[in-house]
Amino acid sequence: MRKGLFISFEGGEACGKSTQIKLLKEYVETRKDKDNFLFIREPGGTKLGEEIRNLLLNYEVDSPTPKAELLLFLASRAQLFEKVILPALNEGKIVVADRFYDSTVAYQGFARNILSAEEIYNLHKTILGDFLPDLTFYLKISPEQAFKRKEVFPSLDRMEKEGTFFHQKVYEGYEYLCRKEPDRFAIIDATDSIENIHKEITNKINNKLKKDA
């Protein structure tokens, strides 16, 4: 039976997910129970999933239709769930994901309008059952503020070539999810300093681990 803890990091482009996950990894390395943590990313996290990730982010010759894209994301997730996430949680591990279900709702639901949020939830349920993260860090920042951070980067991947309207929709998607499941989300002010955010995140995780112990 499932004993571990599943934590996801969510938010729009450049909100600081990778920065915070990197710091969390460094912090975990200092813990005695470091082998109890497993870091994964979405899409990806398995060999097949990483290939799907490359297709989704860089395929320029024949880019996927919106529905094909959604199904590729879910194919990666189905593989990751059965092969990696579930076995780790059954062993009692703490699994940390860079994006998960909420990204599908925000990007493929709200921003691309492929299916409604409810339809995406139903699809998710068909594939993964009732499984959702135990704790989701939502790094909240407006698209305008987030994009100021990326001005230094000359090459943007396919997702980032979308317009500001798209990113505003992503933002609205996350707002909807936070309203729908307030208990699952820890909303973090992503405009705060990297160090403050890191402290907030480690405090929340430690509190959660104490509560569940």
Ligand SMILES: Nc1ncnc2c1ncn2[C@@H]1O[C@H](COP(=O)(O)OP(=O)(O)OP(=O)(O)O)[C@@H](O)[C@H]1O
């Ligand atoms: N709290 C912060 N304050 C200022 N700059 C930050 C903060 N957090 C991250 N950054 C900077 O913003 C940029 C984007 O950060 P990062 O790559 O961690 O975002 P991300 O959410 O992983 O983005 P993506 O969705 O593209 O994967 C980086 O240059 C990073 O150094």
Ligand SMILES: [Mg+2]
């Ligand atoms: Mg990132």
